[in-house]
Amino acid sequence: MSQPLKLGIAGLGTVGRGVVKIVQKHADLLEKRAGRRIVISAVSARSRAKNRDLDLSAYAWEDDPVALARRKDVDLFIEVMGGSEGPAKDATEAAIAAGKDVVSANKALLAHHGQALAEAAEAKGHVIRFEAAVAGGIPVIKALTEGLAGNEIRRVMGVMNGTCNYILTRMESAGLPYETVFEEARQLGYLEADPNLDVGGIDAGHKLSLLAAIAFGTKVSFDAVELEGIGRISIDDIRRAADMGYKIKLLGVAQMTGRGLEQRMTPCLVPADSPLGQLQGGTNMVVLEGDSVGQIVLRGAGAGEGPTASAILADVIDIARGTRLSTFGQPAATLAEPVAAKATAPAPYYLRMALTDKPGALAKVATVLGDEGISIDRMRQYGHADSDAPVLIVTHKTTRDAVNHALSRLPATGVVLGEPVAIRIESV
Amino acid sequence: MSQPLKLGIAGLGTVGRGVVKIVQKHADLLEKRAGRRIVISAVSARSRAKNRDLDLSAYAWEDDPVALARRKDVDLFIEVMGGSEGPAKDATEAAIAAGKDVVSANKALLAHHGQALAEAAEAKGHVIRFEAAVAGGIPVIKALTEGLAGNEIRRVMGVMNGTCNYILTRMESAGLPYETVFEEARQLGYLEADPNLDVGGIDAGHKLSLLAAIAFGTKVSFDAVELEGIGRISIDDIRRAADMGYKIKLLGVAQMTGRGLEQRMTPCLVPADSPLGQLQGGTNMVVLEGDSVGQIVLRGAGAGEGPTASAILADVIDIARGTRLSTFGQPAATLAEPVAAKATAPAPYYLRMALTDKPGALAKVATVLGDEGISIDRMRQYGHADSDAPVLIVTHKTTRDAVNHALSRLPATGVVLGEPVAIRIESV
Numbered sequence: 083m084s085q086p087l088k089l090g091i092a093g094l095g096t097v098g099r100g101v102v103k104i105v106q107k108h109a110d111l112l113e114k115r116a117g118r119r120i121v122i123s124a125v126s127a128r129s130r131a132k133n134r135d136l137d138l139s140a141y142a143w144e145d146d147p148v149a150l151a152r153r154k155d156v157d158l159f160i161e162v163m164g165g166s167e168g169p170a171k172d173a174t175e176a177a178i179a180a181g182k183d184v185v186s187a188n189k190a191l192l193a194h195h196g197q198a199l200a201e202a203a204e205a206k207g208h209v210i211r212f213e214a215a216v217a218g219g220i221p222v223i224k225a226l227t228e229g230l231a232g233n234e235i236r237r238v239m240g241v242m243n244g245t246c247n248y249i250l251t252r253m254e255s256a257g258l259p260y261e262t263v264f265e266e267a268r269q270l271g272y273l274e275a276d277p278n279l280d281v282g283g284i285d286a287g288h289k290l291s292l293l294a295a296i297a298f299g300t301k302v303s304f305d306a307v308e309l310e311g312i313g314r315i316s317i318d319d320i321r322r323a324a325d326m327g328y329k330i331k332l333l334g335v336a337q338m339t340g341r342g343l344e345q346r347m348t349p350c351l352v353p354a355d356s357p358l359g360q361l362q363g364g365t366n367m368v369v370l371e372g373d374s375v376g377q378i379v380l381r382g383a384g385a386g387e388g389p390t391a392s393a394i395l396a397d398v399i400d401i402a403r404g405t406r407l408s409t410f411g412q413p414a415a416t417l418a419e420p421v422a423a424k425a426t427a428p429a430p431y432y433l434r435m436a437l438t439d440k441p442g443a444l445a446k447v448a449t450v451l452g453d454e455g456i457s458i459d460r461m462r463q464y465g466h467a468d469s470d471a472p473v474l475i476v477t478h479k480t481t482r483d484a485v486n487h488a489l490s491r492l493p494a495t496g497v498v499l500g501e502p503v504a505i506r507i508e509s510v
Numbered sequence: 511m512s513q514p515l516k517l518g519i520a521g522l523g524t525v526g527r528g529v530v531k532i533v534q535k536h537a538d539l540l541e542k543r544a545g546r547r548i549v550i551s552a553v554s555a556r557s558r559a560k561n562r563d564l565d566l567s568a569y570a571w572e573d574d575p576v577a578l579a580r581r582k583d584v585d586l587f588i589e590v591m592g593g594s595e596g597p598a599k600d601a602t603e604a605a606i607a608a609g610k611d612v613v614s615a616n617k618a619l620l621a622h623h624g625q626a627l628a629e630a631a632e633a634k635g636h637v638i639r640f641e642a643a644v645a646g647g648i649p650v651i652k653a654l655t656e657g658l659a660g661n662e663i664r665r666v667m668g669v670m671n672g673t674c675n676y677i678l679t680r681m682e683s684a685g686l687p688y689e690t691v692f693e694e695a696r697q698l699g700y701l702e703a704d705p706n707l708d709v710g711g712i713d714a715g716h717k718l719s720l721l722a723a724i725a726f727g728t729k730v731s732f733d734a735v736e737l738e739g740i741g742r743i744s745i746d747d748i749r750r751a752a753d754m755g756y757k758i759k760l761l762g763v764a765q766m767t768g769r770g771l772e773q774r775m776t777p778c779l780v781p782a783d784s785p786l787g788q789l790q791g792g793t794n795m796v797v798l799e800g801d802s803v804g805q806i807v808l809r810g811a812g813a814g815e816g817p818t819a820s821a822i823l824a825d826v827i828d829i830a831r832g833t834r835l836s837t838f839g840q841p842a843a844t845l846a847e848p849v850a851a852k853a854t855a856p857a858p859y860y861l862r863m864a865l866t867d868k869p870g871a872l873a874k875v876a877t878v879l880g881d882e883g884i885s886i887d888r889m890r891q892y893g894h895a896d897s898d899a900p901v902l903i904v905t906h907k908t909t910r911d912a913v914n915h916a917l918s919r920l921p922a923t924g925v926v927l928g929e930p931v932a933i934r935i936e937s938v
Contacts, residue, residue, distance in 0.1 A: 111727075117836075213657070229652050231540075299539075360783075374528070375821075376816060378647065378649070381808075382803065383804045388803060392660050392800060405835075406831075
């Protein structure tokens with residue numbers, strides 16, 4: 083183990099720069115822990131001329147990440163470019179074909195092509211690790227793949243997109259509408275070039291699909307994730323939910339139900355006094371539930387140069403130490419084809435609607451709910467002096483199907499104004 | 511890797527039984543994840559006759575754990591007996607001498623003899639892992655040794671004795687004095703046979719010393735841990751601290767200061783709305799701070815059959831997969847001799863004292879504090895209608911030495927009734 087481990091880093095954006103900085107700053111510390119030197123042989127990025135405030139003079143430069151991936155002086159290919167297709171995919175495939183280990187921060191690539199990439203790497207005895215792809219600096223891939231390996235996993239949950247959590251908590255604390263805070267977030271540089279990756283739940287959905295594969299021993303199935311973004315959450319929803327003791331989070335949930343693997347990345351209500359409910363701003367939180375360990379909660383920075391680079395280095399040091407794990411915790415070829423279940427796990431729902439100021443209006447709504455087998459746990463009716471005179475209902479456990487049926491029948495009652503809102507309440 | 515990994519389990523108390531149950535229940539799942547069968551060859555406990563509600567008929571029995579540790583059909587010795595000396599130590603040494611890997615839940619043994627055991631094991635190319643020894647089911651050893659291996663660790667904190675946290679939160683919620691809740695805890699079986707291991711902070715101090723060794727690359731130095739138990743915390747302290755926005759926790763803190771490694775396991779005040787402040791009952795929480803990753807918070811069950819056995823299995827599966835790490839994250843022979851610093855890291859302090867009902871009493875106290883360089887951040891004085899008419903003071907950052915000097919000078923002022931209380935406020 084005295085040979086140095088030679089890195090090739092493809093991508094010198096925020097994360098790539100962070101990795102270079104750690105390798106430069108902590109060379110001796112890393113060697114002490116890894117048992118060998120960790121050195122950078124070569125780097126690659128779109129523009130060589132760009133000023134990055136880094137001394138890259140000791141490293142070979144490649145314009146083409148594929149060429150970087152194939153270099154003889156690279157043992158380990160680090161992919162921190164991003165994008166599910168194009169250069170990131172080409173270079174990762176080239177690295178695997180050339181017999182390199184791979185460390186990736188690319189959740190999109192892995193969510194779409196992780197199975198094929200893992201099978202290819204494992205067929206050659208090489209590894210792909212991706213701690214940095216999920217929840218930034220939180221060592222959640224490690225916790226799930228290794229720390230909880232003795233458990234049958236019951237459920238995985240997480241707030242894994244800091245931008246969405248920033249928007250939701252900022253809407254509440256500042257009393258601002260979604261559109262205003264969205265614009266703030268854009269100006270602060272918190273949003274991806276395609277903001278729908280964030281606010282549409284896609285980025286967080288990628289992450290959830292990777293956790294689900296490890297948790298349940300199934301092939302990554304991002305297409306089966308039920309996705310709903312935060313664009314329809316109003317400041318009213320946030321305020322009224324708070325009145326009932328809840329916070330609204332873009333919450334990912336993966337669980338194995340009797341009918342298959344359910345994966346959701348949707349706005350949910352969680353108790354305001356739960357760890358998830360208390361999560362403010364851009365911080366991430368992942369909750370892992372196992373049959374022996376019970377509930378483990380992990381919290382930390384989900385993005386940023388330092389935290390994401392820290393996760394990359396964890397994978398690099400693992401590989402330097404000789405730790406060689408299957409990408410998804412068991413050989414990719416043995417992962418099961420998941421049966422996708424949608425909206426089968428029952429839950430209480432929060433309903434908000436405005437009613438006409440007529441006698442019996444509420445009774446008509448209650449009748450529709452009752453017809454669909456939905457019983458009411460708690461209800462709060464605001465006076466018509468209130469601007470939108472809403473009725474808030476927390477139901478007992480029911481299914482999304484029943485809720486959807488009930489909602490579709492409400493217009494015919496003639497007592498509901500506008501569009502009712504229904505949000506799942508996840509028990510955490 | 512097709513050979514099964516053969517376990518010898520010494521100890522069939524809560525944890526040992528939990529390990530047997532998981533190996534029996536999840537044989538196929540473990541094999542899928544570990545890449546090989548995990549089987550139990552032999553077990554050992556004090557009494558063979560005891561009814562354990564387990565089918566042990568397939569395993570060889572040894573009355574003597576040392577004999578178990580030496581068996582040819584044991585690859586991996588699991589020590590879940592406990593105790594820093596005697597059979598646990600003898601058997602662990604025997605296992606190492608016989609060339610076995612060791613997985614241990616024994617914080618006392620490792621806190622006192624971890625350095626020697628690790629050196630002996632590593633000299634023979636064998637590993638000792640101890641995830642179960644710290645914070646039960648929370649994979650904190652893994653997070654620190656591996657997940658944050660790219661970081662210079664700044665500080666490690668934790669509530670790592672569930673019994674103490676149960677007592678403190680129960681005192682607050684039920685308004686009961688320490689003695690009453692202590693007795694409740696004893697009757698619930700929450701206390702060790704020697705309760706001072708819990709309420710004296712010794713058990714949690716053992717855990718802290720192990721985390722500190724990994725975090726700072728220093729030899730385990732339990733003797734250098736500043737220990738103070740919870741026995742002197744009164745319901746008044748808890749109530750008055752709450753008035754000022756704090757909770758009292760038995761908090762472990764390890765940090766490298768300019769003057770050396772500071773390790774404390776003492777009652778501290780933490781903000782009531784922080785993750786540590788919100789921790790209720792027997793749950794554990796560990797906070798890891800690294801230069802790149804920032805702050806990572808891990809929360810989960812710190813004890814119990816399932817959680818502790820889950821941690822044992824994590825180590826077992828690591829070893830089955832071929833992961834071979836140094837006990838403390840770098841070879842034991844390379845760990846530095848720590849320079850112990852005591853009470854050097856400055857912090858704000860919370861002071862509570864009762865004053866005589868005389869003009870100028872408070873001014874005299876303020877003068878003493880000022881003479882010691884202690885400035886007051888916030889103060890609250892209760893009327894003498896209040897039973898104990900206390901004055902609560904939150905200071906700006908100062909040192910324990912300055913606080914001790916000030917406290918020693920207070921009696922001479924003639925205005926302080928009884929013993930003043932001073933508790934460090936840890937910024938979390």
